[in-house]
Amino acid sequence: MRLNRDLEKLILTTLFVCLQSCTTNPTDAQLKAWRKQASDRNAQIVAANTNKEKPSQWNLEIQGETATGKPVELNWQQLHVLATEQVKTPDPTNIIQPNQVFDFRGIKVATLIKQFGVASDVSDVTFVGFDSYHTTILLQDLQAYPIILAIAKNNKPIKRDEGGPIYLVFPFAQYPQLRQKYNETNWAFYVSHMIFGTEKARVRVNKRELDLATLDKLPQVTINETVGYRLGWSSGKVKLHGVRLRDVLKFAGEKLPEQGKVKIRGKARFYDDAANLVRLSYSEMRECDVILATKWGNERQLIPAKMGGPVTLAFGSQCPSKTNQTHWVKFVEELTTAQ
Numbered sequence: 414m415r416l417n418r419d420l421e422k423l424i425l426t427t428l429f430v431c432l433q434s435c436t437t438n439p440t441d442a443q444l445k446a447w448r449k450q451a452s453d454r455n456a457q458i459v460a461a462n463t464n465k466e467k468p469s470q471w472n473l474e475i476q477g478e479t480a481t482g483k484p485v486e487l488n489w490q491q492l493h494v495l496a497t498e499q500v501k502t503p504d505p506t507n508i509i510q511p512n513q514v515f516d517f518r519g520i521k522v523a524t525l526i527k528q529f530g531v532a533s534d535v536s537d538v539t540f541v542g543f544d545s546y547h548t549t550i551l552l553q554d555l556q557a558y559p560i561i562l563a564i565a566k567n568n569k570p571i572k573r574d575e576g577g578p579i580y581l582v583f584p585f586a587q588y589p590q591l592r593q594k595y596n597e598t599n600w601a602f603y604v605s606h607m608i609f610g611t612e613k614a615r616v617r618v619n620k621r622e623l624d625l626a627t628l629d630k631l632p633q634v635t636i637n638e639t640v641g642y643r644l645g646w647s648s649g650k651v652k653l654h655g656v657r658l659r660d661v662l663k664f665a666g667e668k669l670p671e672q673g674k675v676k677i678r679g680k681a682r683f684y685d686d687a688a689n690l691v692r693l694s695y696s697e698m699r700e701c702d703v704i705l706a707t708k709w710g711n712e713r714q715l716i717p718a719k720m721g722g723p724v725t726l727a728f729g730s731q732c733p734s735k736t737n738q739t740h741w742v743k744f745v746e747e748l749t750t751a752q
């Protein structure tokens with residue numbers, strides 16, 4: 414059920430990307446290629462989302478601007494103990510039983526915010542799912558309403574294909590006013606990370622770690638593109654500023670062999686499977702601007718977590734990969750090179 418809709422959505426988004434930037438209608442061959450691309454991607458996600466991983470191995474990582482600035486990891490046992498908040502509500506992502514009230518039980522996000530503390534300038538919290546989907550909720554709403562990370566539905570663990578083992582649930586029935594700000598797209602499935610505000614920019618290149626000050630010393634590039642992933646950005650073209658991947662590798666002392674590849678890993682658990690890492694050939698990096706973007710817009714603002722920041726892999730207009738949304742990586746954490 415979900416899988417077919419995922420596929421449909423992928424085809425539509427892929428088409429949408431082209432409709433915005435292509436001047437002529439796509440040919441049948443193009444359509445066919447996009448469908449294949451969407452269906453391959455779907456197969457990948459399905460395989461990743463239905464792996465054998467047990468909920469008992471599922472952790473929640475709390476990152477970003479916590480009071481101490483240090484990340485925290487809660488294991489399943491700890492989550493279980495914290496999951497005392499009950500929310501009875503219909504599930505707006507459930508189109509088969511739209512009026513059915515479910516009894517969700519989980520961890521009140523406000524409790525985690527209180528327990529670990531947020532830096533004073535934090536105004537929102539971003540939740541990242543296994544599949545790299547993300548949603549960002551205002552801190553004040555998380556503090557005012559019992560929005561929960563649910564781990565049980567009608568007293569049973571939540572199945573993976575129903576958004577489990579950790580599902581972000583909003584008390585829509587009890588607080589209908591929440592529906593004016595949030596909708597079903599905010600109900601994040603298989604949440605694995607919760608980011609207070611935005612993390613500090615930091616990228617590992619093989620074993621070496623580069624921070625923002627270091628990246629800022631490399632030659633700066635600006636591209637003007639429609640962002641390849643769907644959330645957080647307006648639909649038109651935006652300016653993204655950053656450094657070329659090839660300059661980052663050179664700086665880190667990596668040689669660029671003709672046949673080599675660089676693999677890019679984002680935060681989501683999806684990328685834990687090596688098969689899902691984005692791979693780019695050195696020739697693509699040489700021929701066009703593949704950048705690690707850290708700023709955006711005319712004011713060169715830092716890219717917040719709600720836009721997939723602080724570091725995003727982005728493609729300039731000359732890049733063959735630019736319209737392939739699966740190649741844009743949000744929350745970039747690591748680059749590794751291979752011959």
Ligand SMILES: Nc1nc2c(c(=O)[nH]1)N[C@H]1C(S)=C(S)[C@@H](COP(=O)(O)O)O[C@H]1N2
Nearest residue numbers: 415418506542544546597598600601602603
């Ligand atoms: N982890 C994750 N959560 C997610 C999504 C997703 O792709 N991944 N899609 C969102 C959107 S856009 C909707 S409408 C609802 C329902 O998604 P579905 O139509 O794919 O079932 O889940 C939301 N939560």
Ligand SMILES: [Mo]
Nearest residue numbers: 422597598599
């Ligand atoms: Mo959606």
